[in-house]
């Protein structure tokens with residue numbers, strides 16, 4: 552038995568934020584952002600009204616309708632996000648509540664794999680479907696980045712990249728041998744965990760530097776003091792409550808890992824890059840996608856890019872892009888679709904799907 556994507560949906564908030572608008576808060580420019588990333592604009596959710604979970608619920612209802620099921624038919628939820636509504640409980644149960652799934656047979660799982668979150672979620676769903684454990688799995692990626700970014704010049708290398716949005720897919724079994732998920736490939740390497748990270752506050756209690764060897768002054772009290780995992784004024788003053796990234800390092804890893812993991816999946820399936828009808832890369836940077844396209848010798852028609860409109864929506868970027876490509880008629884029955892992602896962790900992965 553194989554798994555198939557039976558329905559897909561996406562949602563982005565109404566509010567569009569242009570590069571020029573960002574340049575009012577920080578020292579940046581439309582020219583710099585477009586040249587380095589390809590991004591023209593992104594969407595931000597409505598503060599106090601929209602959340603990571605509420606956006607996921609909208610995307611999920613669309614996916615359910617297209618799969619011909621009701622939300623209460625969902626028997627397992629896998630929610631990928633790095634920007635959850637709460638520390639705990641996870642967004643999976645919040646989404647279950649928001650969708651009115653009240654039967655107790657349903658399970659919910661949150662995963663924290665950042666940019667490759669949707670790939671990991673899809674692979675988990677694939678395994679559960681193949682074992683016959685579940686029949687309707689919701690895989691969802693949703694991010695509300697705009698609530699946790701540094702809108703000063705200090706944070707410009709990260710802030711200009713990210714946007715809000717959600718994408719959802721219903722995964723079901725199929726006995727059609729010419730359809731479904733052919734393979735998924737997942738990888739990780741924690742060596743460079745801090746190269747792209749959102750570190751504070753955390754149970755490291757201010758001493759994460761033992762991993763990096765770097766001395767970080769968190770303004771914490773002595774090491775033998777307990778109950779001090781929260782933000783200190785010193786941390787707030789120094790912007791330590793925001794994500795940080797060593798952009799060039801991440802870029803170099805990304806352009807290496809994307810082609811590698813795509814080729815790994817193709818090799819296992821006995822296929823070539825030329826067999827791909829549509830590659831949906833995680834939308835990290837248009838220059839990364841173009842590099843991958845060139846390395847694999849793919850034509851413009853074989854690669855979907857929408858980072859120009861949405862920026863990087865992390866766990867939501869692959870399902871949003873897949874959904875848009877499908878809605879545009881660029882993903883059709885019988886097509887070979889390849890999904891791929893790389894990001895914080897580092898974690899990366901790919902999936903090959905016969906649509």
Ligand code: UT7
Pocket residue numbers: 578579580583584587588666707708709711747797798799800801802805834835836839863865893894895
């Ligand atoms: O999705 C998860 C995975 N993430 C990625 O794959 C992201 C990978 N990395 C990247 O996409 C790129 O590294 C960035 C877009 C983040 C940065 O582009 P870059 O070409 O690597 O720039 P850089 O970090 O080397 O910075 C070049 C210059 C610096 O100034 P100096 O030191 O040369 O004077 C930065 O301070 O650009 C400056 N800069 C900016 N200038 C205007 C950094 N951010 C900005 C900005 N506006 N927003």
